[in-house]
Structure formats: C-alpha cells, structure tokens
Amino acid sequence: MFVDAIEKVSTFTRPVRFISRCYGSNTVVPGSATLFYVNENGCALTCRHVAEEIIRAEKLNRNYAEFRQEMAALRSGGKNGAEKKFAERRHQLSPDRAAQLRVSFSGVQGLQKFHITLSDKYDLALIRFESDPPIQTKHAVFLKDESLIRPGKMLCRLGFPFPEFSDFVYDAQKDDIFWTRDGKAATPQFPIEGMITRMVAEKDGVVSGIEMSTPGLRGQSGGPLFAENGVIWGMQSLTHHLHLGFDRKKEKLLLNGREEIINDQPFLHVGWCVHVKMIREFLDQQQVKYYIGNSYEDAEAVRE
Numbered sequence: 001m002f003v004d005a006i007e008k009v010s011t012f013t014r015p016v017r018f019i020s021r022c023y024g025s026n027t028v029v030p031g032s033a034t035l036f037y038v039n040e041n042g043c044a045l046t047c048r049h050v051a052e053e054i055i056r057a058e059k060l061n062r063n064y065a066e067f068r069q070e071m072a073a074l075r076s077g078g079k080n081g082a083e084k085k086f087a088e089r090r091h092q093l094s095p096d097r098a099a100q101l102r103v104s105f106s107g108v109q110g111l112q113k114f115h116i117t118l119s120d121k122y123d124l125a126l127i128r129f130e131s132d133p134p135i136q137t138k139h140a141v142f143l144k145d146e147s148l149i150r151p152g153k154m155l156c157r158l159g160f161p162f163p164e165f166s167d168f169v170y171d172a173q174k175d176d177i178f179w180t181r182d183g184k185a186a187t188p189q190f191p192i193e194g195m196i197t198r199m200v201a202e203k204d205g206v207v208s209g210i211e212m213s214t215p216g217l218r219g220q221s222g223g224p225l226f227a228e229n230g231v232i233w234g235m236q237s238l239t240h241h242l243h244l245g246f247d248r249k250k251e252k253l254l255l256n257g258r259e260e261i262i263n264d265q266p267f268l269h270v271g272w273c274v275h276v277k278m279i280r281e282f283l284d285q286q287q288v289k290y291y292i293g294n295s296y297e298d299a300e301a302v303r304e
Contacts, residue, residue, distance in 0.1 A: 001154065001193070001228055002156040002191065002193060002228055004228075004230070005156060005226055005227065005228050005229060005230040006156065006158060006189075006191050008230035008296070009036070009140075009158050009224055009226050009230050009232075010158065010189055011137070011138040012036050012037040012137050012138045012139050012140055013034060013035075013036040013158050013159075013189070013223060013224060014034070014035055014036070014037075014044075014105065014106045014107050014137075015032050015033070015034060015106045015160035015163075015187055015189075015219075016032065016033040016034065016035055016046065016050060016054070016103065016104075016105060016106075016160075016222070017030070017031075017032055017103065017104040017105075017106065017163070017165055017187065018030065018031040018032065018033070018053065018057075018101060018102070018103055018104075019031070019101070019102050019168045019177055019179070020098045020100060020101045020102075020177075021098065021099060021100045021170065021177050022095055022096065022097060022098055022099060023088075023093040023094055023095055023097060023098075023099040024095050024099075025095065026170045026172060027170075028168055028169070028170050028177050030163040030165060030166075030168070031163060031219070032160045032161065032163040032187060032219040033046065033047070033050040033053070033159075033160070033219060033220075033221050033222050034046065034050075034158070034159040034160050034219070034220055034221060034222040034223035034236070035050075035105075035127060035222050036140055036222070036223065036224045036232075036235075037135075037137045037138070037139050037140065038139055038140050038142075038283060038288065038289075038290045038291075039139050039288065039289045039290055039291070040137070040138075040139055041289065042128060042129035042130065042131065042134065042135045043126060043127070043128050043129075043288050043289070043290075044126070044127045044129065045124065045125070045126060045127075045222070045235060045279065045283075046125050046127060046221070046222030047123045047124065047125065047221045047222045047235070047236075047237055047274075048118050048119055048122070048123045048124055048125045049123060049221065049238075050125065050221050050222045051116050051118055051125030051127065052118070052125075053101070053103075054103050054116065054127075055116060056101065057101040057102060057103050060098060060099065060100060060101045061100055061101065061102065063091050063092075064091070064093075064099045064100050066091065067087060067088075067091045067093060068175060070087050071084065071087065074087070100176070100177050102168075102177060102178075102179065104179055105129070106185075107135065107136075107137065108129055108131050108135060113129070113130040113131070114127050114128060114129045114130065115127070115128045115130075116128075117286055119282050122208060122274055122278050122282065123237040123238070123274055124235070124274055124278065124279065124282050126282070126283070126286055126288065139290075139291060140224060140232045140290070140291065141230070141231050141232065141291045141292065141293050141295075141296050141299040142231070142232045142276050142279065142280055142290060142291065142292050142293075143227075143231050143232060143233050143276045143292070143293075143294065144292040144293050144294050145294050146275075146276065146277055148294070149196065149199075149210065149233060149275070149276070150196065151195075151196050151197055151198060151199075152195060152196060153195065153196045153227075154193060154194070154195050154196075154228075155193070155194060155195075155196060155210075155212065155225055155226060155227055155233055155234075156191050156192070156193045156194075156225070156226055156227075156228075157191065157192050157193075157194070157212070157216060157220055157223050157224065157225050157226075157236045157271065157273070158189055158190075158191050158220070158223050158224060158226070159189065159190060159216070159217065159219055159220025159221070159222070159223030159236060160187050160188070160189055160190065160219050160220070160223075161190050161217035161218055161219030161220055162187075162188070162190060162217075162219065163187045163219065164184060164186075164187045164188060165183070165184055165185055165186065165187045166183035166184045167179060167180050167181065167182060167183035167184060167185045168180060168183065169182075190217065190219075190220070192214055192215075192216075192217060192220070193214065194212035194213045194214035194271060195212065195213040196210055196211070196212060196213075197211045197212065197213050197270065198211040199211070199275075200272055200275075207275060207277075208274070208275050208277075208278050209234075209237070209272050209273060209274060209275050209278075210225065210233065210234045210272075210273045210274075210275055211240070211270050211271070211272055211273075212225075212270060212271035212272075212273060213270060214269075214270070214271060215239040215269035215270060215271050216236040216237070216238065216239050216271035216272070216273070217239075220236045221236055221237065221238070222235065222236065223235065223236045224236075225273045229295050229296065230296060231293065231294065231295060231296070232276060232279075233273075233276050234273035234274050234275055234276050234279070235273055235274045235279060236271060236273050237272050237273055237274050238271075238272050239269050239270065239271055239272070240269075240270050240271075240272050241267045241268070241269055241270075242267060242268040242269075242270060243265070243266075243267055244266045244267060244268055246264075246266050247264065247265045247266070248262065248263065248264040249263050250262075250263065251263075251264075280292070280302075283302075284302070287303065288303070289301060289302065289303045289304065290302050290303075
C-alpha cells in the first residue's frame with residue numbers, strides 16, 4: 001500500500017544523528033531523530049523538541065570544554081581534589097547527566113551552517129541549511145484539501161529509530177567524543193503505518209494534531225506523516241499512552257510448568273502528529289517556500 005510512497009518520501013527525509021556521553025564515562029551512546037525538506041533551498045522541518053536538543057548540544061559542549069580547560073589549569077598548578085569538586089558543581093556535571101552531545105546531519109556536506117527557528121506554540125521547528133556544496137534533495141508536497149483528514153484513513157510515518165551508525169569514538173587522551181570516517185555512517189529508515197483515530201485539539205478547541213492508532217517510535221520524531229501517494233498530512237511529534245483499564249495485580253499464572261505471580265497494567269500507545277494546517281501556517285509565518293497539492297502531479301508552489 002505504501003511501497004511507492006515510502007520510496008518517494010525517502011528522497012527528502014533524513015536522519016538527525018546524535019552521540020552523547022555522561023560525565024566520567026567512556027561509553028558513547030548513539031541516538032537519532034528525523035527531519036524532512038520542504039523546498040529545494042535547504043529548508044527542513046523537524047520537531048521543536050528535536051531542535052532544542054540540537055541547540056543544547058552547543059551549550060553542553062562549550063560548558064565541558066571550559067571545564068577541561070579548568071582541569072588542565074588545576075593540574076598544572078598542583079591543586080587538590082576540592083577544587084575539582086567545586087568545578088564539577090559549577091558546571092553541573094554528574095555521572096547521570098550528559099556532559100557532551102554532538103550532532104550530525106546526513107546529506108549535508110562541506111561547510112555546515114544552519115539557522116533554527118522554533119514555533120512558539122507547536123512542536124515544530126524550521127532549520128535553514130547553508131552548505132557548500134549546496135544540499136541536493138527533493139522536497140515534500142503538503143496536503144491541500146484538509147477535509148480529507150478523517151478518522152479511518154490509513155497513513156504512514158517514516159523516520160530513523162533503532163540507530164545503527166558507528167562512525168564515532170571516545171578519545172580518552174583528549175577526553176572527548178568525535179565523529180570519524182571509520183565505522184558505519186548510515187542508519188536504516190523505518191516506516192510504520194496506522195489509522196487516524198481522532199483529532200487532537202488545543203484547550204481553545206483548535207484542532208492542531210492527528211492521533212494515529214500506532215505509536216511513533218523513538219527516533220521518528222520530526223518524520224513525515226503521509227498518504228499512499230506520498231503527500232504529507234502531518235509530522236510525527238510524540239507518543240501518547242492511553243490506560244486501558246485491564247489491570248491485573250498479583251494474578252497467578254502457570255508459566256513453564258511453574259506458578260508465577262504477575263502484575264500487568266496495559267496501555268495503548270498512540271502516535272500524535274502535528275496537523276498539516278499547523279505546519280503550513282508555520283511556514284507561512286516564516287515566509288518559506290513550500291508546495292501544496294492533493295497529489296504530486298497537481299502540486300503548486302507557495303511563494304517563489
């Protein structure tokens with residue numbers, strides 16, 4: 001049903017790759033999110049919470065670089081551990097918090113410059129890339145007729161959960177994490193289908209989201225929600241957990257020939273997606289060129 005659509009949407013959907021490390025650890029943890037391009041000029045959409053992580057990365061890395069400089073000065077000055085503890089507190093470093101966070105954008109080569117604009121109301125963010133050479137990508141087409149968005153419609157989401165890239169390293173001598181040219185740089189895309197169950201409304205009654213019968217997976221945040229022709233109906237934002245009320249507490253079951261006591265509190269995990277109307281309004285506010293249509297054949301540009 002979505003075979004051709006996935007091939008089409010994958011031409012403008014890209015992973016956002018993260019690596020992080022907690023203070024005092026040499027374990028590098030990979031993570032991922034998703035963005036997709038809305039025009040041929042390097043403008044892409046993702047979730048606000050993803051963009052905030054990208055912004056946070058610069059602050060974390062600068063903070064840790066300053067801490068390393070202080071440690072080097074303390075060692076050269078023969079200072080004791082008390083000053084180190086004080087510096088750790090001042091820089092808010094602890095073993096259970098990320099000390100470093102680095103980001104890589106797939107398909108953006110050469111000099112990478114980008115500007116992020118956050119929506120002040122919805123889980124939306126615009127990233128404007130400037131790269132040399134320019135980004136080579138196709139672009140999305142957003143649904144024109146919003147009356148088509150009704151419960152019962154089957155849609156698909158595409159993103160990059162389950163990161164498999166390994167082109168990173170921790171350098172113990174430099175006490176730093178890096179992207180490298182060794183290892184696997186690619187990570188597989190993963191589609192997941194679902195049915196529209198309900199519309200998601202704000203407190204004022206304005207419909208701003210689409211609820212799907214299946215969850216959005218960690219790493220799919222910022223990925224497109226699309227129909228069987230590849231036209232974009234929304235964007236994956238978060239997963240909502242609905243308690244089913246079928247709780248079982250201290251229930252005895254015979255498992256593998258032994259009586260076991262189990263506890264079970266089942267939830268239905270549904271995906272919440274930003275409605276295409278909110279996306280288009282956000283792009284209009286930012287004066288960004290994008291395309292609308294009920295198919296790719298009848299697509300037209302909004303702003304040249």
